Amino acid sequence: KAGVTQTPRYLIKTRGQQVTLSCSPISGHRSVSWYQQTPGQGLQFLFEYFSETQRNKGNFPGRFSGRQFSNSRSEMNVSTLELGDSALYLCASSPASPGLTNYGYTFGSGTRLTVV
């Protein structure tokens, strides 16, 4: 059974550019969550999608957005990149719908974004 696939693994962008990250969840998993991981802030929740709908959102500016497709694949987009957006972006999938949080997550290996 394939795991959670995130592409690309590494990305270097310039300030002001935009970036799109992709996540393919485990087959059959309909819930996808995104986290930003930095040394200073740890794991910060970005958003959660289920059945193509955003069900939950963290405290990030509107430059951070996402979407989910009918096949449960998800993308997140960051516009007008800032140096502080440099981080490891992790995608996690779950078989459960939002509110049923007892299953735990399966994480991808992440996308390492560096903004220069």
Place this chain on the structure above:
Amino acid sequence: AQSVTQLGSHVSVSEGALVLLRCNYSSSVPPYLFWYVQYPNQGLQLLLKYTSAATLVKGINGFEAEFKKSETSFHLTKPSAHMSDAAEYFCAVSGRGRTSYDKVIFGPGTSLSVIP
């Protein structure tokens, strides 16, 4: 709102010694609790979870954790450390789906070093 604290951002143990990583949570209702491990340049992997069955939970790689409601704790232990246990460990908490907006909150992490 839930929150998680992990005492000790860095813990060092000798190979073969007991591993004890501390986690305390704050929640208005009995939560679900999780421990995840992260190896360098990888995503997080679920070690174990507490979802209100037995209070002593056994996970992968010989780890276990005990839920203590009176102490609001969920400490992670392993009787004998192995070199391969060196990694970052995250405790996480989530609500029990009483609302559809529960999300998983991660602690700041504890870096475990194993000394040969």
